[in-house]
Amino acid sequence: MTLVASKRPQLRKKAARDWSKDKAAKFLSVLAETCNVSEACRRSGVPMTVAYRRRKMDAGFRAGWAEAIAAAYQRLELVLLDRAFNGTEKVTTRRDGSEERMREYPNQLGLMLLRMHRDTAMEADSELPAEDVDEIRERLVRKLQRLKKRNEEQEARRAELRGDAPRDGDHGECDGGTAAQGA
Numbered sequence: 001m002t003l004v005a006s007k008r009p010q011l012r013k014k015a016a017r018d019w020s021k022d023k024a025a026k027f028l029s030v031l032a033e034t035c036n037v038s039e040a041c042r043r044s045g046v047p048m049t050v051a052y053r054r055r056k057m058d059a060g061f062r063a064g065w066a067e068a069i070a071a072a073y074q075r076l077e078l079v080l081l082d083r084a085f086n087g088t089e090k091v092t093t094r095r096d097g098s099e100e101r102m103r104e105y106p107n108q109l110g111l112m113l114l115r116m117h118r119d120t121a122m123e124a125d126s127e128l129p130a131e132d133v134d135e136i137r138e139r140l141v142r143k144l145q146r147l148k149k150r151n152e153e154q155e156a157r158r159a160e161l162r163g164d165a166p167r168d169g170d171h172g173e174c175d176g177g178t179a180a181q182g183a
Helices: 021-034 037-044 048-057 059-086 107-125 130-162 178-182
Strands: 002-004 010-012 088-093 099-104
Touching: 021 037, 021 059, 037 048, 048 059, 059 107
Parallel strands: none
Antiparallel strands: 002 010, 088 099
């Protein structure tokens, strides 16, 4: 059943075409696999307008959409890098009917990848001065210590909410009272 907004709110039975978590999961899975919204809509049974409307109105779905596109993009980038480095096999048939196999390396793709990653490669090539590395290391250690402290505080709060944390005056009671019995 789903709540429908009208003059008076009413409940109605969900239709097969209505949005569901399963449809969203299927849509995002296909989108991550294909990087193609039309294909994701077709295979998940979701109209394209509904998918775009859902993305606009649902922050969780929008985040999932962005993750799916990022995953598909990374896979596509790996395929293109592999193709640029290893080439693709091309089979040509000679006049006598024999086949000749050769590797083709797409220069255009290689040049495009070089342009895309030039700045990153140059940044990685330049070393930081030792004092900068020390400062960065100190900042990271301080941040990790803050994160650890925050995590410990959150765990203590969760334990307290669950009721398994020792309270004032409960010395040894959380271990079944063995400490109190042994005294």
